[in-house]
Amino acid sequence: MANRSDEYDKPLSTAAEHARAWLRSVNERPVGPRTAVDEIATRIGDELPSSETDPAEVIDLLAATAEPGLMAMGSGRFYGWVIGGTLPAALAADWLVSAWDQNAGMRYATPGVVALEEAAGRWILELLDLPRESDVGFVTGATMSNFSCLAAARYRVLRDVGWDVDADGLMGAPRVRVLVGAERHDTVDLALRYLGLGRPTVVDADAQGRIRVDALRKALDEIPDDAPTIAVLQAGNLHSGAFDPFAEAVSVAHSRNTWVHVDGAFGLWAAASPSLRDLVRGLASADSWTTDAHKTLNVPYDCGIAIVRDSAAMRAAMGVHTSYLVADVGGPGDPHEKAPELSRRARGVPVWAALRCLGRAGAVELVDGLVRAARGIADGVREIDGVEVLNDVVYTQVCLSFGSAERTQEVTRRLIADGTAWMSGSKWHGQDVLRVSVSNWTTDDDDGSRSVDAVRRAAASA
Numbered sequence: 001m002a003n004r005s006d007e008y009d010k011p012l013s014t015a016a017e018h019a020r021a022w023l024r025s026v027n028e029r030p031v032g033p034r035t036a037v038d039e040i041a042t043r044i045g046d047e048l049p050s051s052e053t054d055p056a057e058v059i060d061l062l063a064a065t066a067e068p069g070l071m072a073m074g075s076g077r078f079y080g081w082v083i084g085g086t087l088p089a090a091l092a093a094d095w096l097v098s099a100w101d102q103n104a105g106m107r108y109a110t111p112g113v114v115a116l117e118e119a120a121g122r123w124i125l126e127l128l129d130l131p132r133e134s135d136v137g138f139v140t141g142a143t144m145s146n147f148s149c150l151a152a153a154r155y156r157v158l159r160d161v162g163w164d165v166d167a168d169g170l171m172g173a174p175r176v177r178v179l180v181g182a183e184r185h186d187t188v189d190l191a192l193r194y195l196g197l198g199r200p201t202v203v204d205a206d207a208q209g210r211i212r213v214d215a216l217r218k219a220l221d222e223i224p225d226d227a228p229t230i231a232v233l234q235a236g237n238l239h240s241g242a243f244d245p246f247a248e249a250v251s252v253a254h255s256r257n258t259w260v261h262v263d264g265a266f267g268l269w270a271a272a273s274p275s276l277r278d279l280v281r282g283l284a285s286a287d288s289w290t291t292d293a294h295k296t297l298n299v300p301y302d303c304g305i306a307i308v309r310d311s312a313a314m315r316a317a318m319g320v321h322t323s324y325l326v327a328d329v330g331g332p333g334d335p336h337e338k339a340p341e342l343s344r345r346a347r348g349v350p351v352w353a354a355l356r357c358l359g360r361a362g363a364v365e366l367v368d369g370l371v372r373a374a375r376g377i378a379d380g381v382r383e384i385d386g387v388e389v390l391n392d393v394v395y396t397q398v399c400l401s402f403g404s405a406e407r408t409q410e411v412t413r414r415l416i417a418d419g420t421a422w423m424s425g426s427k428w429h430g431q432d433v434l435r436v437s438v439s440n441w442t443t444d445d446d447d448g449s450r451s452v453d454a455v456r457r458a459a460a461s462a
């Protein structure tokens with residue numbers, strides 16, 4: 001057979017050149033995309049080409065076609081949703097993962113990448129000070145992490161009342177009660193929907209969006225003693241950045257045999273920072289935890305992390321147990337027993353590279369740097385006439401109001417048109433807001449002051 005390996009050379013160097021050019025431009029180009037999907041679709045055309053094209057030429061075409069429609073999400077002045085940037089080591093590792101093209105589902109099939117993912121998992125538990133016996137699964141994002149953790153929870157709470165959901169499904173099963181805070185992320189509801197658990201019971205939150213422990217206690221009191229129950233808490237509210245009072249909430253829930261899951265898609269990383277310790281007191285006493293690596297840790301998409309203390313429950317919920325997959329019962333477990341996918345890319349490897357590069361000090365500084373930048377922006381915009389910072393800035397999120405809904409929307413439009421910075425328009429507690437979410441490792445003081453100036457310009461003209 002011919003050795004075709006040299007056929008990779010040109011398209012890979014072409015891609016590397018385009019990648020470098022993109023990365024060089026990302027902090028200086030206008031942050032928003034310059035065109036819309038339809039316009040690019042027209043340029044792509046409807047027809048599948050009838051014959052072959054040179055691979056490097058395809059890469060040139062790809063870059064030229066997509067680029068005007070890309071958002072500079074890697075910019076230090078991109079504060080939309082919660083997106084995160086990409087650390088250099090993580091990006092380069094991600095390229096290698098693609099080149100290696102390993103199916104990372106099984107330990108014996110690819111010991112190289114599984115060992116790296118397992119090391120990354122241990123480092124995360126250590127950095128976030130979560131129970132070291134937990135299973136760590138690498139999934140596509142926090143949505144699937146919420147799904148995976150809640151699947152383990154569903155298995156366990158039903159098993160504890162004598163029902164085997166793996167064997168007998170949900171039809172005829174005792175009803176599983178799920179309690180969530182009023183300001184949980186919508187993907188918690190989505191995960192519950194995937195799991196057949198229906199709509200959760202909503203527990204009141206306080207002004208910062210934290211679950212109220214008295215309301216949680218009351219909601220638990222209304223549930224019969226022996227009913228299988230799950231409570232979902234949150235580390236990092238999308239609007240305020242607030243953290244639920246874990247120590248009190250977990251202790252109330254555990255006193256009623258309730259599994260406690262924590263959605264910490266971007267907030268779980270606060271546990272890495274000694275200066276944020278007060279926010280996460282009691283976090284480690286929960287039963288499962290969701291986080292993303294593609295947000296705060298700044299690895300490329302898509303990479304989420306599912307952490308479950310009860311590894312038997314996780315493997316019962318996620319594992320594929322069939323003759324050709326040799327499970328090593330009670331041992332470290334195969335990757336496919338900790339994630340919904342059987343086959344997947346080695347997405348934990350960029351996490352290893354990020355943590356190997358940062359070390360503990362770098363990881364702490366990454367988190368502290370984001371918080372510092374958020375506070376800097378909040379302090380800067382407070383000086384602008386007619387701006388109100390609506391939340392206590394305890395973490396990476398800042399919510400702004402410019403008075404009326406119309407004015408806030410107009411300032412948002414002007415800010416985005418200006419192109420210097422990108423922030424999300426949103427609604428919080430029924431009020432229109434402009435939300436700043438700092439999640440990129442490159443955001444520095446200069447980005448902060450340029451962004452504050454951009455808000456000032458937008459507010460002055462609106």
Ligand SMILES: *Cc1c(COP(=O)(O)O)cnc(C)c1O
Nearest residue numbers: 141142143185187263265266292
């Ligand atoms: C982003 C986010 C999610 C969903 O995460 P994906 O990675 O987009 O699947 C869930 N919960 C919270 C709190 C989030 O911020």
